Amino acid sequence: MNRPTALIRRLLITEALQEFMTREVVRIKEEMRAEGIKILDRKDNPQDVWVQYKFGNEFEEAIFMRRMLDAESRNRAKRTGMIT
DSSP, X not given: OOOHHHHHHHHHHHHHHHXXXXXXXXXXXXXXXXHTEEEEEEEEOSSEEEEEEEETTEEEEEEEEHHHHHHXXXXXXXXXXXXX
């Protein structure tokens, strides 16, 4: 069993990370807007994420594999100490 203060500390750290992530999403969206990138459609599936976007005057599509996104997310979370 974890000490009460250890659990409280994990909660506070997770809240701080959540606030950081919210600000990061806003920053990334601003950067996308400045670069002329606009997401037109997105479909989340169990295996992948399909995105249709506009970059300048070009319409493009991209598929991101869910396993790769999940692995990269877990890796970044491990590096921050958020998960073990």
